[in-house]
Amino acid sequence: MPRILLIDSYDSFTYNLASLCKRAIPSSFVHIIKNDALSAKSLFPLLRHFDAVIIGPGPGSPDIQDDIGVVRDIWHVADDLLIPVFGVCLGLQSLAIEHGAEVRRLNVVKHGQVYRIDHIDTDIFQDVGTVQAVRYHSLHVDLAGAPDIVPLAWSDDGEENGQVVMGLKHRKKPFWAVQYHPESVCTHGGGDDVLRNFWRLATEWSSAHGRATLPWNPSIEAAIGPDWPSIRPEAIAHVDEPWKPVVTQTVQLPNPSVPRICEMLGVEDDSTDFVMLDSAAAPGRFSIIGCLTPTSPRITYAVGDQAVQVRRGSDVTSKPLGALDIWAWLTAFMRTRKAHGGLPDVPFWGGLVGYLSYEIGSQTLSPLPPRPGSQNQHPDVNLVFVERSIVLDLQASVAHVQTILPDDDDWLEETVRKLQTFSSPATDRSARPPSKPSEVNGAAPAPVVTLPARDSYIDKIIAAKEWLFSGDSYELCVTAPTRVLAPKVATAVSRGTSSSWELYKILRSRNPAPHSGYVRLHPSTLLSSSPERFLSYSRPPDGVCQLRPIKGTVRKAPGITRAVAEEMLAGSTKEVAENLMIVDLIRHDLHSVVGEDVHVKQFCKVEEYETVWQLVSVIEGRPDKSLSEKSRADLGWEVLRASLPPGSMTGAPKKRSVEILRQLEGADRGIYSGVVGYADVGGGGDWAVIIRSCFKYDENPTAPPSAEQSNGVKNGHSRHSSATNGTYPANGGGMPPSTFYENSTLNGAVLTNSPLTDEWTLGAGGAITALSDPVAEWEEMITKVESVLRAFVDLGSS
Known part of the structure; x- marks a missing residue:
């Protein structure tokens, strides 16, 4: 059977290309190595064991050694080691310049x-017919000085770039390449058929030149690695314990109010942990409330630590990672806590609930030391193991009360009794209105908003575009934090209850979203109103993984009908290009773990949400049948590891984009653009991207304010009130023009940081492409910020 070596230049489409190879070259084995994994001296003898080499795409330029690695040497292999090679994008550019061509920038990138x-x-285009192909490149080749390179295909860009080489071959050696991306979901006519032609030409050349492939042996696999797909050995849990039973009682609950049930369960006690994942708007259906006990296991971890902290009440245990990474540790933790017997239609029976930071994903891609002086106080992994839960089915108006604890009948019966006697309001998405914020001398202080500096943000967008023009990225999601100093609610302070919960109810009302949530896991509190599901995976044995990236949003307004929204989104070259890049990236992430069975179920469809129209694609994958049953059972954490950070929040290629963004943004993102959700004891999971959300840090949430500290409002300026530094009262004075600021009112009070205030962080940004206008991107970022800031205005005007 054919054995193919695919050389990956740290691209985000590599596994899509591997899948294309498997389709075009039947029964083939595909082995993937990085372009810097082996030296030419180590790699070349191993080529005798392969039938062909594929040179994949990647960021950067073919004339930079760090970008191209061993690929440069492949084109100069000695005649006795010569092997058929097919290059894509960067692979084409490298083949051309190594034989005399020059690489140049396009006038207009594609x-x-x-x-x-x-x-x-x-040649490779024989009987291919019409080709419509996706292009991801800002560089191209000029063949004037390359007599041994024969052009085979072109794209006519007219006045923008003229005629651009899209396919070529070497005149004497078995080398072929294309500039476009044959593996893209939107390439039609130049994918499978071109690879099949390459394989036909490769086998004909090998036969004519007497090239015989040497037998495979374990020593070769030790150097190259196993064929794709495969699961990392450390990611497969080796310990099994008896599965626990899930005990469920179902209660009919007309018009269930999620907020009021949370209040019944004690969410207003700010000294305790509380987790709730909330389908506050369509198309969401289930809301999940964790009923925590004082000893519910809390798991925290920070990037770079060698141990995981597990807390049960006041007892904290440090669990060394040893040879595992955090993902393998979490896999093993859940493996010993499997459960069965819950209702199959209920997505959550119990399990881990909480958030994972942006950095926990970016470190997997590009391990880097902590920033000098980094002040990220939030754990990168902050999860609680939920053994008792209530899952509200908002469509069927029922509550499923569940436990995986033994001998827990008393709790079940008591909770069911409370729900049965619970008086629901007329609507299912409201609770009692929040109380007024703290007041001193009759003045209700306005929240103080510290926006990113406008000029600095625009400069970052301009710098990002230069990275796009140089070929290092196709898209960069540039973000920045906004800080809000807000008053606590007076009655919440007096009662010792949760002011953050009052804020969440306002956010839920003002910006309802299908992936809302209130996660209070001290020292962190996260209020989510996210519209974007990141990753869901169903319980084994099916194990379907689904990702639903959103790229393209239009806020509802008079005159913005579905037809108008479709023209603005699905009809926009820029919006569709952004979405397509993320779709191809996500396909790669899924392929890397589950294998070939990955499909785009929906491409760039405009969906209606409560407050916006959004351009949504749907990608699904199923685990390869060649994977062992145990590997498939633990697949959720491995897919999550491979897919983070969310591609919609980074760009593509993801690794290089993450490195560029770290440099551009200058600070860790922390919780923002990580994920919030759950891993179920039955093997499923559901995670949403943390956007349209805010979070805060409480060093000691239960400490009462002293008399001196209680005065959190004064007449005058504080470190949060200098307009020259981009900090403003949320009142319209000195702010950029926007509906939010124009509609706010000044009440004459300025806040300082005190126990009567909370300091919140919220992030926002946008996908920067070559078509982006920097000023328009700034305005789009501010619009996204305002979707959350409105809740603070309502809090200040209550």
Whole structure:
């Protein structure tokens, strides 16, 4: 059976190309190595064990050694080691310049755009017919000085770039390449058929030149690695314990109010942990409330630590990672806590609930030391193991009361009794209105908002575009934090209850979202109104993984009908290109773990949400049948590891984009653009991207304020009130023009940081492409910030 070596230049489409190879070359084994994994001296003898080499795409330039690695040497292999090679994008550029061509920048870059490819209908394009192909490149090759390179295909860019080489071959050696991306979901006519032609030409050349592939042996696999797909050995848990039974009682609950049930369960006690994942708007259906006990296991971990902290009440245990990474540790933790017997239609029976930071994902891609002077106080992993829960089915108006604790009948009966006697309000998405914020001398202070500096943010967008033009990225999601100093609610302070819960109810009312949530796991409190599901995976044996990236949003307003929204989103070259890049990236992430069975179920469809129209794609994958049953059972954490950080919040290629963004943004993102959700004891999971959300840090949430500290309002300026530093009372004075600021009112009071205030962080940003206008991107970022800031205005005006 054919054995293919695919050399990966740290791209985010590599596994899509591997899948294309498996389709085009039947029964083939595909082995994938990084372009810097082996030296030429170590790699070349191993080529005798392969039938062909694929040179994948990647960021950067073919004339930079760090970008191209061993690929440069492949084109100069000695005649006795010569092997058929097929290059894609960076692979084409490298083949060309190593034989005399020059690499140049395009006048107008082409990222995520579909073009007709004209070809000569021979060689790799024989009988291919019409080709509509996706292009991801800002560089191209000029073949004037390359007599041994024969062009096979072109794209006519007219006045923008003229005629651009899209396919070529070496005149004497078995080398072929294309500039476009044959593996993209939107390439039609130049994918499988071109790879099949390459394989036909490769086998003909090998036969004609007497090239015989040497037998495979374990020593070769030790150097190259196993064929794709495969699961990391450390990611497969080796300990099994008897599965626990899930005990469920179902209660009919007309018009269930999620907030009021949370209040019944004690959410207003700010000294305790509390977790609730909330379908506050369509198309959400289930809301999950964790009924924590004083000894519910809390798991925290920070990037770079060698141990995981597990807390049960006041007892804290440090669990060394040893040879495992955090993902393998979490897999093993859940493996010993499997459960069965819950209702199959209920997505959560119990399990881990909480958040994972942006950095926990970015460190997997590009391990880096902590920033000098980094002040990220929030854990990167902050989860609680939920053994008792209430899952509200908002469509069926029922509550499922569940426990995986033994001998827990008394709690079940008591909780069911409370729900049965519970008086529901007329609507299912409201609770009693929040009380007024703290007041001193009759003045209700306005929240103080510290926006990112406008000029600095625009400069970052301009710098990001230069990275796009240089070929290092196709898209960069540039973000920045906004800080809000807000008053606590007076009655909450007097009662010792949760002011953050009052804020969540306002946010839920003002910006309802299908992936809302209130997660209070001290020292962190997260209020989510996220519209974007990141990853869900169903329980084994099915194990379907689904991702639903959103790229493209239009807020509802008079005159913005579905037809108008579709024209603005699905009809926009920029919006579709952004979405396409993320779709191709997500396909790669899924392929890397589950294997070939990955499909785009929906591409760039405009969906209606409560307050916006959004451009949504749906990608699904199922685990390869060649994977062991145990591997498939533990697949959720491995898919999550491979998919973080969310591609919609980074760009593509993801690794290089994450490195660029770390440099551009200058600070850790922390909780923002991580994920919030759950891992179920039955093997499923559901995680949402943390956007349209805010979070805060409480060093000691139960400490009462002293008399001196209680005066959190004064007439005058504080470190949070200098307009020259981009900090403003939320009142319209000195702010950029926007509906939010114009509609706010000044009450004459300025806040300082005290126990009567909370300091919140919320992030926002946007996908920067070559078509982005920096000023428009700034305004879009501010619009996203305002979707959360409105809750603080309501809090201040209550």
